[in-house]
Amino acid sequence: MKKVEHLVSSEENGERIDKLIASLDEQWSRSQVQQWIKAGFVEVNAEQVKANYKCQTDDEIAISIPEPELLNVEPEEMDLDIYYEDQDVIVVNKPKGMVVHPAPGHPSGTLVNGLMAHCKDLSGINGVLRPGIVHRIDKDTSGLLMVAKNDLAHERLVDQLVKKTVVRKYVALVHGIIPHDHGTVDAPIGRNPADRQSMAVTEKGKHAVTHFSVKERFEQFTLAECELETGRTHQIRVHMKYIGYPLAGDPKYGPKQTISADGQVLHAGVLGFQHPRTGEYLEFNAPLPQYFVALLNKLRQND
Template identity: 70%
Template sequence: MEVIQHIIQQNEQGERIDKIVSGLNKEWSRSQVQQWIKDGHIKVDEEKVKPNFKCPAESTITVTIPEPEGLDVEPENLHLDIAYEDSDVIVVNKPKGMVVHPAPGHYSGTMVNGLMYHCKDLSGINGVLRPGIVHRIDKDTSGLLMVAKNDLAHEHLVNQLVAKTVTRKYTAIVHGTIPHEYGTIDAPIGRDPKDRQSMTVVDNGKNAVTHFKVLERFKDFTLVQCELETGRTHQIRVHMKYIGYPLAGDPKYGPRKTLNINGQALHAGVLGFNHPRTEEYMEFQAELPKEFEQLLAQLKNNH
């Protein structure tokens, strides 16, 4: 179960708890939140309340998102761009806009729904909602993901992630002109205490390291390649914002005045790992999506 906490600000005091909580995530309906409150999944300062409870300032709302009971992931005949497949592993080139696995608000149309239809056999380590999923990329990030077909493969791939031996290179467009050619961002990432739906650099966060190099410079923007050493939630988006070069189009961490695109300009273009059975190193590349290429052409023309 995922647990989210939110501290009531001065401008929120006196507001109904169901209104405040439904505003924390646009995918949570008011009626769904009210049911969670009645079921005790939402508390204020560890106490059960009613949906019309008026929240005092500096009190803490704790939302424990319940796992859907008895939910079966329905196989769906979705188009999947399979870069590689054998009896242990699938490598999928996920399109922008597709959610990786079912979650509150997204129980169909996800990559997992498509995989269940495509191959039927996925590892069960992450349970019914995330079968086979070893790592994730955000909904609006495109690119390569490795998926495990059995538990042996799953454990092997996860161990490689922990050992930092998996190659993960992303192409991104960021705001601003980065003056130097290379850089390493070593800054811990955790939940933003002011916004529990966002991540940020915090002293008590988890270790996070991103390496980057400049590929091309444009007027007011830079094309970079980012290589992950660790894999924290929103890592590249948070780290590039932290050093003053937020991703173009990023609705959460970028500026309001940005390029007219749907979500961040970020593509997981290179993925490499040792095969869980043969130990052979395998590396895959996915070309930039057409939308990304068109954006680059536009920046070059403006430049």
């Protein structure tokens, strides 16, 4: 059983214990934390508490995390849009609405389930539930992902991400008219202290840089290309909101009055990296999905 300890800060004073603990690790769901509390795996100042306990500054939280159940990712036959594949790496174009790997609430129907049916040789560095996954894109973001088929490829691809040599360009539709043609957002991203289920620009966050350029302007929207220098959770969505141009359709970071698009209008269109074995530079381009094209055509007609 793994033990995690946390000292409640003044910023966390008054927060429910279940909500606070769930915010400590993005892999922990609130319902899962509530089960731990009910089972007696959580103590505050060496005493058990209920899920609605309001934390106090300097409370000492001790979490005894039970060993996870052994899970098997079931292979599922899918019509994957594969752009490239060899013995080391797969480049796949993920559709909007598909989760990358199994997690609480999404045990099946994920990209990993499809990859497991497509090929058995995926790297094991990220464990049973995330075989081969080097980087992720959100459920409602479409576009290109590189997947490692062995541990050597995984390590070398991750090294390129760390060294910021991987080219990742996204096409985004944002609210508002961006007046300048090019720009860079250099602002640290971390957990939102006011909403632990979301990210925000915060002083205590991790270094994050997004470059953007305007591709087309509409009456109330701007089409932009965003290039990642770093790869923080929800980076483009958070950065564009931070500068006043939130993504269209974004239920978490966008305005309530937005277009109907079943999530943020964001597409990972360009992916470039050095092949993990040969060192050859590979770059792939995935066209905008049909819903994105139709939406742009509608905006052009309205203008």
